[in-house]
Amino acid sequence: MERIEIDQMRNYLRVYFILGSTNCINSPAEVLTEAIKGGVTLFQFREKGNSCLQGESKLKLAKQLQAICKTHQIPFIVNDDIELALALNADGVHIGQDDEPAAVVRKKIGNKILGVSAHNLIEAKEAVEAGADYLGLGPIYPTSTKEDAKAVQGIQLIAELRAKKFTIPLVGIGGIHAGNTAPVIEAGADGISVITAISHADSSVSAAKELRQTVELNSSKN
Structure with a gap:
């Protein structure tokens, strides 16, 4: 398996949906299926928070959820849990700054997709040098989904990395919905990552469709 190409990674990041059992009103399988119908391009399984599933249930x-992704040819990424990702032969993993170093994770997963959260220029540089395929930047806007969320970043880091000629694919995360997506893409992000904007919407299909249309519209302006 070869490392994913940059252009393909950019396309996958358009509408990056993150979900676990604690983020849903309806069943996770139902929400994911509907979101894919609406146009999400990448999926991350993130099972965290109070009353999250453990062991066999997880x-x-x-x-x-991986089976649903395979059926629809959507890459399936696992958050943090490298052992689970390898056991499932997932398409990749996403790690934060408090997880194992990116270079160590890269060795463990081979050429699978590696996403790394970064909050400043130094973390971004280190992630790129360690072999990250994309960076998750944020929180862009205030968010209540992550209990350990860092301070709000805004779009400044996205713009800074692009100004410094970072070519690595970038995705914005944190408090993003269709109404505030445009500035994120205009700053230079390849896409947006969301949880509740889809999982708590009245219609996951409609929410995903609106997000996808907004991303595509503003990407065409860049």
């Missing part, structure tokens, strides 16, 4: 849900 594995069962992961397999169910």
